Amino acid sequence: MMEVIERVLISKGELDRQAEELGRRISEDYAGKELVIIGVLKGGFIFLADLARKITIPVDLDFMSVSSYGDSSKSSGVVKIIKDVDTNIGGKHVLIVEDIIDTGLTLNHLVELLKTRGPLSVKICAALDKPSKRKANVQVDYKGIEIPDEFVVGYGLDYAGKYRNIPEVCILKKEIYMK
Numbered sequence: 305m306m307e308v309i310e311r312v313l314i315s316k317g318e319l320d321r322q323a324e325e326l327g328r329r330i331s332e333d334y335a336g337k338e339l340v341i342i343g344v345l346k347g348g349f350i351f352l353a354d355l356a357r358k359i360t361i362p363v364d365l366d367f368m369s370v371s372s373y374g375d376s377s378k379s380s381g382v383v384k385i386i387k388d389v390d391t392n393i394g395g396k397h398v399l400i401v402e403d404i405i406d407t408g409l410t411l412n413h414l415v416e417l418l419k420t421r422g423p424l425s426v427k428i429c430a431a432l433d434k435p436s437k438r439k440a441n442v443q444v445d446y447k448g449i450e451i452p453d454e455f456v457v458g459y460g461l462d463y464a465g466k467y468r469n470i471p472e473v474c475i476l477k478k479e480i481y482m483k
């Protein structure tokens with residue numbers, strides 16, 4: 305599988321340290337509060353699995369699956385809900401957990417949608433951040449590792465559905481997606 309990889313960008317050790325640090329902050333900030341963590345499928349599942357086990361307070365965990373309308377290679381900002389949460393978030397604090405924030409359009413839309421359901425707060429935690437591509441002005445409260453404008457796979461992130469199971473964040477060889 306590693307034959308498609310140009311190089312490892314973020315090691316497993318660094319990712320583990322980040323999950324631990326963010327988990328500690330979230331546990332402190334939400335102590336004594338009712339928190340619903342919403343993992344965004346599919347990309348967010350590995351990071352959330354790591355993060356959730358570093359959170360030391362009781363939380364509700366739920367999942368959403370969203371996809372951009374239109375051209376799948378560009379974020380349109382209008383998201384279609386493939387799977388919604390089952391949890392009633394009214395009167396509770398919400399933390400959205402994503403793999404990566406790129407243009408920010410997807411998360412922006414998701415935050416606005418969730419806010420219509422009467423939560424006490426809606427915040428964002430993303431494992432990776434590509435600030436160079438940002439279009440929407442979204443506030444990422446628990447910000448992950450900044451990466452350059454490269455297409456990455458692994459740690460939940462895919463190319464054409466594959467490579468989510470690579471443990472590190474890796475830069476894909478250009479020849480793979482230029483084909």
Ligand code: XMP
Binds near residue numbers: 347404406411
């Ligand atoms: P926004 O709306 O912030 O969307 O542009 C973020 C979503 O775009 C996908 N994305 C990537 N997926 N490698 C990937 O596998 C990348 O380098 C990458 N950059 C953005 C991802 O699905 C994320 O949820």
Ligand code: MG
Binds near residue numbers: 403
């Ligand atoms: Mg995604």
